[in-house]
Each structure stands twice: as C-alpha cells, then as structure tokens.
Amino acid sequence: EKNEDKMLVLCVMLHACDVSNPAKPNQIYLYWTNNVLQEFFGQGDKEKELGLPVSMFMDRATTNIAKCQVGFMDIIVHPLYQGLEVLLPDVGPACCKNIEFNKEFWKKRVDAMEAKMQAGDTSLPEDDPDAPQLLQM
Numbered sequence: 001e002k003n004e005d006k007m008l009v010l011c012v013m014l015h016a017c018d019v020s021n022p023a024k025p026n027q028i029y030l031y032w033t034n035n036v037l038q039e040f041f042g043q044g045d046k047e048k049e050l051g052l053p054v055s056m057f058m059d060r061a062t063t064n065i066a067k068c069q070v071g072f073m074d075i076i077v078h079p080l081y082q083g084l085e086v087l088l089p090d091v092g093p094a095c096c097k098n099i100e101f102n103k104e105f106w107k108k109r110v111d112a113m114e115a116k117m118q119a120g121d122t123s124l125p126e127d128d129p130d131a132p133q134l135l136q137m
Helices: 003-020 026-049 065-087 092-107 109-118
Strands: none
Touching: 003 065, 026 065, 026 092, 065 092, 065 109, 092 109
16 A cells, blocks of 8 residues: 555556567567567667667677577566566466467577577567467456
C-alpha cells in the first residue's frame, strides 16, 4: 500500500512492456524482432560509417541473431516474466509459454543463423507454423 511499492510495481510493469516482444506469439514476435534488428543494424552501420566502435549486437557482420535472442530471453525477459506470474496469474503463464516457445525456436536455428551471418544475410527465418497463434488465458 505504500507509494514506493506502487511506483516499483509500475516501473517493473513498464520495463516488462519494453521487453515484451518475446512474450508474444511467434509470428508477431518475429515481425517486431525484424524491425528492432533493422534499427540496431542501421545504427551499427552508421557507427561504422562515422569510424566509431560499433555497439554490442548492432554489427550485422558479427551478431548471430539466434544467440542474441536466446541470451536476451534467458537473462532479461524470462526471469522478469516468471516474476510477473505472481502479480498477473491470468496473463503471466501465457506470456511465459510464448517466451519458452520463442526461445526454443531460436535454439534450433543457432547454427543456421551463424551460417547466414557469415554469408552477410541478416534475414530472419519464417515463423513456426506450429506456434501458438493467440495468447490463451
């Protein structure tokens, strides 16, 4: 009931919204992942053009997209959403299910994405037809 507690919950929820992409169904997740990566790689290209060091995960020549996404989910997104399951028991499990599905989606593609990166191809694979299409609450 303290204002500090309310503010903390609001900050955590805002952060969860900011990193929510992997908590979405696979097709939506891949659409937005592509948009974010194009922004990242565009920034990396500009940094190279200006002779600046390229920021982490923004160099299309060295970023394995699959490894990057798995790490993002393992370190940031999944632990956060597992904690949110306590606050949002009607929503949290569906989000965690999508995160787990999307993480497995990338784990199966690490080697293929490494080969694509080596060939200069930063395109994403097609969405998984077996993916859940809607959040089931």
